[in-house]
Amino acid sequence: MANVVWHKKLRILLDLTRDDLDHPELPDLWDTVYKTDRFYGRLGVPVSERDLQCGGVCRDLGVEAPMHLRMRGGRREAVHERREDEERHIAPMSDEHKAYQERILRAAEEGGFTGDSEVRTRIGRSWIQTDTLVEGADGRRIGWEVQLSTIDESGLRGVRSRAAKAAKNGITPAWHTDRLAYAQRNDTHWTRSDHLPAFVIARTGDLRIVSGFRVLDFWHCDIHALYPCPYGVRRCGKAHATPKPRDVLFDDMVRQTAAGTIVPIQFRAGKTVHRYWVTSADRDRLDDLNSDDTRLPPEREAAQASGASRNRPTCQPAATPITAVTPPSTPALPVLPALSALPLQPSAPAIETAPAAAEQQANITRQATEGVTGLPSELITLQQAADDAHLRLQQLHDHHERQLQRQAWRDAAAAVQSAVTHYARTKRLNRHEVEARLRSLVRHTAR
Incomplete structure (x- = not known):
């Protein structure tokens, strides 16, 4: 609700807190405006066509917010048509919210894309407003909605309808938050970062998304599988996909969603539909799996969703810089010869005339070892090295050693x-069986 209303036809502001609406030169102005609005309502005229708009915060921000009038307990009230317009009065935009908008625009610009904040898109007789709209490649439009901890969860309504309306009109909704309760909802594709102050969000350090992005692990449902069968049976023999959480940098998320290399999916697990962001390669493999789940989908090349960066992370804004301390020089212990998985190769071959013969002999030895023990010699060597290192640790008494x-x-x-x-x-x-057989083989042989 608002106390100031803009009349489009009369082109005047109406102050509902005053008896004469702040226009003493126009007698009975309230009765005329109120009865006209009620008459339009009985005729079924949409609120957006009734000549009344918010004349307060919405008008100051350049937003056309339709309103209608009512009497409640003897009081005059002007009511917004849309909830998002009403929330604009209840919760003003925070500094953190503005910092996120600036960061999205900066990241998009660095990736060669354009964008704008507080964009209103007309849909039929109504409008949808997007916090930050990024114009991506091939006509792709990403609508970023930032919802921070400025209101409680009960005040967050209409997310599904707003996201569906945006998607219906060619805008891919991307909702970002710093609250765990919001990120666990399935009404749209949420991403979440840690709760950070505005100056940390605005700077160029690495802001990491800790929830909402997944990597799909494709596997065959047989006795060697690491995951339980999603159908609840022992082993169905089909191929499945399991989403695994993976962190991604916020700036990379903005740029790659605009480029189309990170896309939203709906992943069904039982009766629940989860909404994740994945790489376009994983999305294509999932489509292949859904069309034929009797075999694993082929591997696809995909760009890295995130990588190393020279920027400092933003996950610890108040952390004190840590000075590297050089440890004192200590006498080195004798090097254990069995720590390496493979014997070190010389920088130049000692006998250049017969490299194939040496490699063939090594393969024969390896195959013979694996044929006798059932395990490759590299695993046996590594396990022996680990056991020897543990035995040596038990024999030492000096604290530093x-x-x-x-x-x-x-x-x-x-x-x-x-x-x-x-x-x-x-x-x-089965990994557990391999590990158990390896330890039993090495330790039984040692006895």
């Missing part, structure tokens, strides 16, 4: 874990 050896043991154990994961994934085996 134990710290160094503990780190060596952790590095060796991490190398084993990575190699086991890669081998199980390549051979389509």
Whole structure:
């Protein structure tokens, strides 16, 4: 509601707080305007065609916000037709909201795209207003709606209808928030960043989206699968896709949605439909999977959704710079010969006349080892190195030497874990069974 109304035909402002509407030269002005508006209402004339608009905050911002009049408890009231116009009076735009709008426009401009804030698009007899509209490639239009923690969740209504109206008229809705409760809703495609002050959002540091972007993992539902079957059976033998959360930089999100390399999808899990942002390559593979789920869709090349950046992150605005401390020089422990997965190759071949023979002999040895133990020799070597490093740690008593050896043991154990994961994934085996068989084989042999 508002107290000041603009009359389009009379071209005057009406102050509802005053008996004469601030126009003493026009007697009975309220009765005339009110009865005319009620008459239009009985005839079914839309509010947008009744000559009355908000003359307060909306008019100051250059927004045409239709209104109608009513009497409530003996008071004169002017009511907005749209809820978003009403919210403009309740919650003024915060500094954080303005910072996000500026950042979206700056990121779009750096990617070669154009945009504008507070854009109104006419749809039939009504309008839709977008916080920030980015004009992307191939006629693509991304409508960014920023909803921060300025109002409670009960005040956030009409999101689904507004997003559907925007999508129906060629605008891809992209809603961004800093509230977990909003990001968990499924009424539109939400993205979320950490709650940050305006000066942090506005600067050029890396602002990271922590929710809303997914990477699809495609897998075959057999006894070697790492995920449970989504159909609730033991193994159905079909191909499935599982969305995995992945962080992405906010600036990259703005540019790649405009370029079309990041797109929105609707992912059905059971009876629930989730709305995520994914790469266009994952979207195409998901379409292939939905058309034929008896086999895995082919791999597609995709641009990186995010990457390394020289900018400082914005996730810790008040953090104190940390000065790097150079550790004191300490005597190095003897290097364990079994830590590397493969023997180091010389910079130049010692015998250039027979490289193929040496490689053939190595393959024969590797195949023989794998044929006897069922596991490649590289895994056995890595597991032996990790066990040896742990045994050496138990034999040390000096505190400093134990710290160094503990780190060596952790590095060796991490190398084993990575190699086991890669081998199980390549051979389509159960990772837990591979790890258990490897440890049993190495430790039983050691005895």
